[in-house]
Structures are given as structure tokens and as C-alpha cells.
Amino acid sequence: MKSTILAPLLALATGALAALNVTGSTCTVTPLATGPDGKEPDDTPQILEAFRQCGRDGKVVLTEGLFHIGQVMDLQNLERVDVEIHGTLRWSADIQYWLRNSIGVEYAQRSTAWRVGGRDISFRGFGKALFDGQGQLWYDENRSGSNQAGRPISFTLWHATNVLIDGITWRQAQFWHTFVAYSENVTMTNLDMNATSNSQWSTVNTDGTDTWNSKDVFISNWTVTCGDDCIAVKGNSTNIQVSNVHCYESGCATIGSLGNPSNVADYVKDVTFDNITCTHSSNAAWIKTYSGTGYVKNITFSNIVAENVNQPIYVTPCIYTGQGCDSSRIPISDVRWINVTGTSRYNIASAIHCSASNPCTGFSFENVNITTLAGSTAPKYLCSNINDQANTGIPCTGTCPANWPQQLTGNR
Numbered sequence: 489m490k491s492t493i494l495a496p497l498l499a500l501a502t503g504a505l506a507a508l509n510v511t512g513s514t515c516t517v518t519p520l521a522t523g524p525d526g527k528e529p530d531d532t533p534q535i536l537e538a539f540r541q542c543g544r545d546g547k548v549v550l551t552e553g554l555f556h557i558g559q560v561m562d563l564q565n566l567e568r569v570d571v572e573i574h575g576t577l578r579w580s581a582d583i584q585y586w587l588r589n590s591i592g593v594e595y596a597q598r599s600t601a602w603r604v605g606g607r608d609i610s611f612r613g614f615g616k617a618l619f620d621g622q623g624q625l626w627y628d629e630n631r632s633g634s635n636q637a638g639r640p641i642s643f644t645l646w647h648a649t650n651v652l653i654d655g656i657t658w659r660q661a662q663f664w665h666t667f668v669a670y671s672e673n674v675t676m677t678n679l680d681m682n683a684t685s686n687s688q689w690s691t692v693n694t695d696g697t698d699t700w701n702s703k704d705v706f707i708s709n710w711t712v713t714c715g716d717d718c719i720a721v722k723g724n725s726t727n728i729q730v731s732n733v734h735c736y737e738s739g740c741a742t743i744g745s746l747g748n749p750s751n752v753a754d755y756v757k758d759v760t761f762d763n764i765t766c767t768h769s770s771n772a773a774w775i776k777t778y779s780g781t782g783y784v785k786n787i788t789f790s791n792i793v794a795e796n797v798n799q800p801i802y803v804t805p806c807i808y809t810g811q812g813c814d815s816s817r818i819p820i821s822d823v824r825w826i827n828v829t830g831t832s833r834y835n836i837a838s839a840i841h842c843s844a845s846n847p848c849t850g851f852s853f854e855n856v857n858i859t860t861l862a863g864s865t866a867p868k869y870l871c872s873n874i875n876d877q878a879n880t881g882i883p884c885t886g887t888c889p890a891n892w893p894q895q896l897t898g899n900r
Contacts, residue, residue: 530558566606573617587638613656623660723754740766747780779812794830813890816843837867
């Protein structure tokens with residue numbers, strides 16, 4: 489057994505020490521009060537050392553207080569470790585450092601500030617842990633641009649198996665809040681996320697989470713305000729179960745986007761969104777693909793409440809580009825919308841355009857009751873290229889043109 493030690497890692501001009509206490513297989517980290525010459529400290533080295541010593545068959549405890557994170561944290565090959573976070577982690581304002589050093593995660597040239605991999609890992613925040621990305625600096629620097637290279641995802645699970653993430657709050661994430669990639673048997677519960685810009689520039693791409701190349705992911709009891717996709721299921725995701733989530737100012741429950749690049753097949757199957765509330769959002773229960781390759785099948789959107797949602801139900805095979813809308817090689821099948829209720833901002837409750845070359849099959853509506861916010865007009869349900877449409881329960885009132893917009897600016 490390891491002896492009990494006090495390991496000072498950084499000494500300040502004032503004489504104060506940052507401490508890593510190791511007792512047996514438990515590493516306890518306390519934050520620095522100040523840095524050299526009174527500057528902002530960097531607690532990253534002692535946190536990394538804690539994981540080096542206790543990241544296998546151990547426990548890492550971050551105490552109450554403010555931890556300053558000034559460097560990337562790449563923690564792979566963790567095994568049988570429990571992580572307790574009782575304080576606040578605040579990422580530094582050194583945008584140029586993060587642009588140069590954030591860790592690549594393959595998908596669409598994205599990168600991350602913190603990457604965690606291994607097996608049998610738990611991160612518990614007890615409702616006290618706070619991750620502060622100082623995102624307003626990023627929103628202003630990005631000036632409403634899209635997908636800035638090097639802008640880091642806050643927290644990424646990477647080749648991780650048997651993981652629990654529970655009881656953590658995010659405020660002002662730098663980019664996506666979380667990313668689940670090449671991982672399986674992941675449970676993420678009781679999370680609170682809010683990224684809201686207070687300037688003229690929008691947050692852009694501050695998704696709650698995105699799954700990719702992962703299976704058996706269980707998400708429940710989240711509250712998310714993010715200005716982009718709340719929970720997005722991307723390529724090669726299987727058995728993703730989402731329940732009891734309230735999404736504000738977001739894309740809410742999303743499959744996609746998929747099919748880009750077109751030479752890489754994206755498969756998504758066995759996904760359930762249940763008991764989801766979408767408040768003042770762009771869409772509620774929807775699917776977006778490019779005209780690439782792969783498939784989408786066995787998707788259930790159930791017990792969805794839309795509160796002032798721009799266009800609650802939406803399916804497109806040519807998102808963003810408007811190209812190849814009727815030549816998509818991504819068939820979409822066996823999609824159910826069950827107990828979808830609430831209000832659409834304009835007069836379109838649903839717009840579904842399936843590819844003419846791959847018509848949608850196995851679509852169904854059951855107890856879908858969406859009214860317009862104004863209440864003075866009947867909502868429209870637009871449909872194109874749905875096999876056996878007469879038996880789907882979809883009350884189609886007109887044709888949905890190719891490249892129908894994701895968001896509307898008024899009644900149509």
C-alpha cells in the first residue's frame with residue numbers, strides 16, 4: 489500500500505503550496521490559491537499527477553474550491569477508478585494555447601480540452617461539480633463562425649467502456665459540452681448544461697452531447713440550454729437511450745447529421761428518445777442526413793413536448809447543402825413518433841422529405857397533436873416519398889419540397 493504523503497507540486501512566491509495527498513490508493517487534490525507573481529495559477533499538473541498515481545484501481549478526489557485548468561488533459565488507459573469532483577474547474581482564457589494544443593478527436597476535425605479513456609470509470613459531481621469553460625470569450629472570438637479549428641470540446645469519452653458520469657454542471661462551454669466516441673456502456677445522468685451568449689455573437693456549436701462510433705449509451709435527467717443540438721446521435725451509434733431531458737433554445741432530440749463525408753458509411757439504429765421537453769427550440773424530434781451512405785433505422789421519439797418550437801418534426805436527406813436530396817444513399821426506416829404534443833411557432837407541425845431514390849419505410853405517427861402557437865390556423869403536415877403513407881397515421885396535408893428549410897421565418 490502507498491504511504492500517506494503530501495506532495496507539493498508548485499510553490500508560489502508567497503510560499504503557499506498546491507498539495508496532492510496520497511493515502512493508499514486515494515489521491516486528493518486541493519487547488520492553488522494563487523500563481524507565481526500573483527498570476528492565475530494552473531492546477532493541471534497536480535490533477536494529472538493524481539491520475540498517474542491513482543488512475544488504476546484507485547480514487548481521485550478534487551476537493552471544494554476553484555481549480556484553474558491551463559493545459560489539455562489526456563487521460564487514457566484509466567482502469568477501475570472513481571473520480572469525485574466537489575469544486576469548480578475553470579478553463580483558462582488563453583485562446584491561442586487551446587487553438588494550438590487541443591487534442592484531435594477525428595470527427596470533422598474536432599478537438600477537445602479533456603479526453604478520458606479506459607474502462608470501469610466513474611465521474612461523480614454530487615450536484616456540486618461545476619465545469620466553467622469561459623465560453624463567452626470563445627463566442628466573441630468566433631464571431632458566430634462555424635466549426636473553428638482547435639476550439640475545444642469540454643469533455644470527451646474516447647475508447648471508454650463501462651463509464652458513469654453523474655451530477656456535473658456545465659456553464660459557458662467552449663464548444664460542445666461532451667462527446668462520446670468509440671465508447672460503450674456509458675451512463676450519463678443528472679447533468680445540467682447552459683451555454684448562453686450575452687453579446688451580439690451567438691454561441692454556435694455548443695451541443696449538449698454527440699455520440700459517434702459508440703453503443704449502449706444511456707442518458708437521463710438532463711437540463712440543457714445550448715443554442716444548438718441538445719442531444720445528437722451521429723454515425724455508427726447503436727442502442728442510444730435518452731430519457732427525462734429538458735432542452736431549451738436547442739435542436740432538442742436529433743439523429744445526425746450523418747453521411748458526410750459521403751465515402752464513409754454512417755449507420756444509426758436502435759435509438760429511443762423518451763420524455764423529452766423542447767422549449768423555444770429549432771426542432772423537436774428530427775433526422776438530418778447528407779446524401780451519403782449508411783442507414784437510419786429503428787428510431788423512437790416518444791412523449792415529446794414541443795413548447796414554441798420552430799418546426800417540431802423534420803426529416804431531410806440533404807441537410808445544409810441542399811444537394812442530392814432525391815439521390816441519397818441513406819435509407820431511413822422504422823421511425824415512430826408517439827405522443828408528440830405541444831406548439832409549433834409557425835403553421836408547420838411536420839416536414840418530412842425522404843429521398844426519391846430511397847423512400848422512407850415503416851414511418852408512423854401515434855397521438856401526434858401539435859397546434860400552432862397563435863392557434864388561429866390549422867397546422868400543416870408536409871410529406872414526400874414515404875412508402876405506404878396512407879397507413880402511417882401521418883395526416884399529410886401537402887408535399888414537402890426537396891431542400892425544405894430546417895428553420896422557418898414565418899408561416900408557409
